[in-house]
Amino acid sequence: MEGEYGSATAVSTATNFILEQETASTRTYRTYLRLRETGQLDLKFWHSNAVDSTWDVGNTAKGSMPGGVWVIESAYVAVSGHKRDGSIIPGSAEKVTFDGEVSKEVTPAEKFWSDSVHIDVPAGHDLVFSWTISAPAGKSFPYNTEGLLVSAFEAEGNKADEEGALFTASENRLVLPAFIGYKRQRKEEIVFLGDSITQGVRTGQDGYEYWVSRIADGLGPEYSIWNIGSGWARAYDAATDGPWLAKSKQGSIVAIVLGVNDMDIGNRSTDELLADLSFIIRKIKQNPERRGVRVVLFTVPPFNFTEDREKVWRTVNETIRTCQPEGTDAVFDIAKVLSCPAPQEHRIQPRFMSNEFDPHPNGIAGKEVADAFLEWFREQNL
Structure with missing residues (x-):
């Protein structure tokens, strides 16, 4: 991917579905990820606003379908506690920005990078990625639907920096950037x-x-x-x-x-x-x-x-x-x-x-x- 950044996790970040809803929403998505390495990390996130592969017979999502217009209201990385319960270690959250801005409007089929963000993830702890997305009615952002391989949570509203366990466990919706990278040879x-x-x-x-x-x-x-x-x-x-x-x-x-x-x-x-x-x-x-x-x-x-x-x-x-x-x-x-x-x-x-x-x-x-x-x-x- 970009220069010095390699993949930070073995978790799949591919998309096979797209959010389709009757009314607009603002919702926070939080995911716990075991990283390839821990310690002091320089992270970057890349996203592709398109569906990768077809789900079922393609009635809702087909491969190469562009995503719609949606807004990243805020995004954070943080460190997990000893439980994957929707909470993070207090004080561990670091803001993720996009060209220096805390929010970003995403256009159909757009590909984009975040700025780099530094965080110290101790051994035995997960990286917690949280972002709040505002999505209009109709089709908006792509994600992966399946039995979840990692702990993922959702909460209504802009709660990406929320430290407490106020989230509800997701059943089959994994909403992540397309590439989670860290600086390493x-x-x-x-x-x-x-x-x-x-x-x-x-x-x-x-x-x-x-x-x-x-x-x-x-x-x-x-x-x-x-x-x-x-x-x-x-x-x-x-x-x-x-x-x-x-x-x-x-x-x-x-x-x-x-x-x-x-x-x-x-x-x-x-x-x-x-x-x-x-x-x-x-x-x-x-x-x-x-x-x-x-x-x-x-x-x-x-x-x-x-x-x-x-x-x-x-x-x-x-x-x-x-x-x-x-x-x-x-x-x-x-x-x-x-x-x-x-x-x-x-x-x-x-x-x-x-x-x-x-x-x-x-x-x-x-x-x-x-x-x-x-x-x-x-x-x-x-």
């Missing part, structure tokens, strides 16, 4: 472009059990890890070459983990999915601002497909393993880690399922995938 900047399996959906809240987070821990903070996994996302969302793919182009290494939703709700054929993956890789490689970027293509994780979808899954993965799209620098076989033994390899191992009916990988799977990836990654010449 990095060896590599790895972007993980994927769906809910990359995001970590269905793993424990505040547990950081999903494989992207565990990979970040294993590689250490000299590797910036930007997770833009997005629930219900498809390769064809990225293949629009819109805001989501633009984010992925910021990496020196881009890991692509897409295909499950293309085969499922997208009902894409083998040829269509492989064409989209090829297009994504080509666009990443052609980015004039990132010469020498390397692309790691993952096989499509098993998702208990049957019949025609199983056939597509098998054909796509065989192609990725043996004749991957041009521009692919390496292939990581995530399916091999998660799958049942043949001939049931299209099914995820039951011990890896988030519950008996849901094939989203759980925290145990997160460890298995991360361990396998880290061993594989260290052997690669990337």
Whole structure:
């Protein structure tokens, strides 16, 4: 991203939904984030006012849909106490500004940076990001909707600097800047472009059990890890070459983990999915601002497909393993880690399922995938 700033968290900041309401509102959103490093930090926030990926069949939010007009009334960073209950440590809040101003009007599809802000986050404490947003009736700002992987809270009114526990826990609305950065020298900047399996959906809240987070821990903070996994996302969302793919182009290494939703709700054929993956890789490689970027293509994780979808899954993965799209620098076989033994390899191992009916990988799977990836990654010449 911007010069000296790398990603400060492994939490996904991708968007797959947009606020749509009948009346105007002013509401504060507060999120607790475990950082890659603690101590004295120089932070910066970047935002893209657009939906990254399609939710469900796209009735409300589609990939590359621009956000509307809305206003940041105020924004603060602070330090968590020993509980994630909506409160912050008194006196720890630091104001976030935008070109020196405390508020900012955001226009459709706008991309913008905050000013830098300094804060001391002690070990064992979270960064708490709070911002108050005024939104008009109709569609306004993009956010992520899913089972929350971190503690997030909301309160009516302008309460971004409020210290007490006056907030209500959010159920499925994560409202964050698109990039949470901190100043640090990095060896590599790895972007993980994927769906809910990359995001970590269905793993424990505040547990950081999903494989992207565990990979970040294993590689250490000299590797910036930007997770833009997005629930219900498809390769064809990225293949629009819109805001989501633009984010992925910021990496020196881009890991692509897409295909499950293309085969499922997208009902894409083998040829269509492989064409989209090829297009994504080509666009990443052609980015004039990132010469020498390397692309790691993952096989499509098993998702208990049957019949025609199983056939597509098998054909796509065989192609990725043996004749991957041009521009692919390496292939990581995530399916091999998660799958049942043949001939049931299209099914995820039951011990890896988030519950008996849901094939989203759980925290145990997160460890298995991360361990396998880290061993594989260290052997690669990337």
